[in-house]
Amino acid sequence: MGEEAGCNWAKSSEREQVYHDEEWCVPSYDDRYLFEMLNLEGAQAGLSWRTILDKREAYKQAFANFDIETCAHFSEDDLEQLRQNEGIIRNRLKIRAVQTNAEAALKVQAEFGSFSSYVWHFTDHKRIIHHFENESEVPAQDELSERVSRDMKKRGFKFVGPVIIYSYLQAVGVLDDHVVSCPSHSLNRA
Template identity: 60%
Template sequence: MSEELRCPWSINDPFELEYHDAEWCVPSRDDTYLFEMLNLEGAQAGLSWRLILHKRKAYQEAFFHFDIDKCALLTDDELATIVEEAAIVKNRLKVKAVRTNALATQKVQAEFGSFANYIWGFTNNERIINEWQGMGEVPASTELSEKISKDLKKRGFKFVGPVIIYSYLQAIGILDDHLRSCPFHTFNREATK
C-alpha cells in the first residue's frame, strides 16, 4: 500500500505506521485497552506520541500490561521503583496517575458495569466519523472532549485535559479522524471489504 495515501503523521516512523494501520481510530470496548490508552495519552502530555509508542513495551511491562486491578494496588515504593528503573518517561506525577486512574476506573466499572459502557455512553455508543481533507482541519479539542474531560476530572482521573481526551477518543475509535483520502478511513475500509 502506498504510504503517501496514509495520514501524513504516520509515515516517517515504523512504530507510528504500525499504530496508524492497526489501532488508530479502530473501535475498542476492551476495558484494559481503554485504560492503557488513557494512561499512554496522559503520558504523552507535552511530549510526542512517537516517543510514547517507542516506550510502549516498557510501559506495558512496568504496569502489568495495564491490568486495572493490579495497577490499583501499586504501592508508593513500587511506583518509585518504576520511575527509577523502567524505560518510560521519568515523570513522577504521570507514573502516580496510573494508580490514581486505576482506582477511578474501578469506581466507574462498579457504577456503569464497565469503563467501555461509561466512555462510549457519551456518544450513545455511536462513532463519529469525520471526513477531514487535510490535517490542518482536525481540531485539538471539541465540546465532546471538553465534556468528557470535565467528567473524568470530577471522578478523580489525572492527565485528562480536553486535548488529551480528544486524542484518546481517536485512539479508542470513538472518533475516526483518518483523512478521507486515507485507505484506513472507515468508509474506505468498508469499500474494500
C-alpha cells in the first residue's frame, strides 16, 4: 500500500506528533515564541528535532522561558553555568548564541516595533502555502531562507544559516509545508 496520509517525519514519537499537530507550520506572531523557536532550531543543528523536543522544557527553564530581555542580559557567569546544565545541549557556541540572538532581537524590536514584524516582513506579512504531494519535495532551503539568513547574519544573529532558517520559517508558520494529504495542511483545516 501507499504512504499514510500526513507528514511521516512526525510519526516516530508522540512528542513529535503533538508538535506537528499543534505547532508546526501554525502562524505565530508572538515575539517570545518566535525567539524560542529560532534558538531551538539553532540548537538542533547537527542533531535530530526529536532530541530538541525532548529537551525543550529544560531549555525553557534554563533560558528564562526565552524572555528576550532576560536572555540579552545573561552574564559570562550565567553562560558558563548553562554549560553545566545536562538538560540542554551544552555546546558553548549554541549557548552563547541565545544571548547574542537576544541582543540582536532587541535591536530588531527597536527598529521594527516587534520581532514578529521583522520575521513576517520578508513575506509582506503573508504565509506561503506549499502544495507538496510528498515530503521528498520539501526543500532544505530556498531563496527566501537564503535572504532571511543573510539579513539575520548581517544583524548579528548566530546559527541562522539558510537550512536552519528554512526549518524556522516552517516552525513558526511563515511556510506551510505539510504535505497536501496531511489533515494539518491549510487546505484541510476548517
